[in-house]
Amino acid sequence: MADTSVPYFENPAFKKSFADVPIDASNNISTQEFIQACESLVVIFDYLKASAFAPVRSDISGNVTKIDTRFKEAPAESATLQDLVKNELKNKKHTATEGLLWLTRGLDFMYQALHANNKNSSEELSVSFTNAYGETLKPHHGFIVKKVFSAAMGFCPKRNDFYKEVGKDTPPETLQAQLDPWLAGLEKIVGILKPFMDSKDAKW
Template structure:
């Protein structure tokens, strides 16, 4: 059946980077020929960018019409079974293998006490590993991945200006207070993204019932970490992601594989949390914890 041009049924949310380049739409409705209506979800949220509301995007409309029917689903967020796109995204529990193997990650190094400085290179390396963990969540999390990678790259650039002078993360920030907030702002948003992931896995670890569905754990982590810094529109778009987080078995595996992951998290998460608490204290001590919403 020939597909016709999509007809917009609601506004499109766009996100613009600092350079003014429009990113992909969050959500919009279209009609494909005479078959049915559907909702497409594209890469959505930049954690540190202000969304811009627009009403027409011809390029995205044409793009949707070129997609095969198998790539769309009829209803979103109401428990109705999705089509091929959702099934391709998910790994069935019967496959048994874990998307994440925490034992292969070096993780964040142990901190001796609260006075210990954090090594910049070690922190950046561990942060990159966390990004690979998020990649296992699926393609819908691409904007989160891109945002965190962007902030890691900014910090890497600042660190590279003088690797001896900025051996420790505290020096990278403190020595540039009132001079340049480039690194501090990148660290602030990277910390918030890492707090989201750390809290999410802490929720999973502390779930005595070991529930398969992880939507509530992710939602709780978001509300406790990033939500206070997001405006209404960004908060609304984040809700789309909740329904797409993989299950416990998909992320951590089953049986021995899951037990092994949980065992590694016993030491992995406290070290990660210690780093984030140290960074949080550092930023607050120098009034760099900007609480403005985006």
């Protein structure tokens, strides 16, 4: 568990912003920096301070681990996420590819929830997360998992408490200046990964 006595974006466990993940002209995403950005995203669950979010955190962390394992097994074939997927599938395996599919859904969920909440200052986190869950992960979950995740959404902290936790003594305008590019970077990555994971290149 990360030390939450410091602001989220200054936390030693925050290794990489999504805004700083290299993406080339063909929209190929650098695997190593993507993994670091996703590991940094997981830290935000410590600031949510809701044990009910443990299944959500576990789901995202587990899928990051699958991608990291494949990257370390075959770094030369996995420099970008697209290469990792294509080369894993050539080897008749799909553990990391399936992990990336679920991780993409999880990242889309986090982006939609935090973007909506950041945009609407009167909306509580529980509303933003519930709406985002319905749009992203829920259609892919079975009955029992839906109940677990849906219950977790109701345990979000109050909006003001969450942003105080994330920013600590950071001035609101400074926190916003950190949050905006992070969310924009996450949006760009999700926008690339969703169609790629739906393409024939990512089918097993």
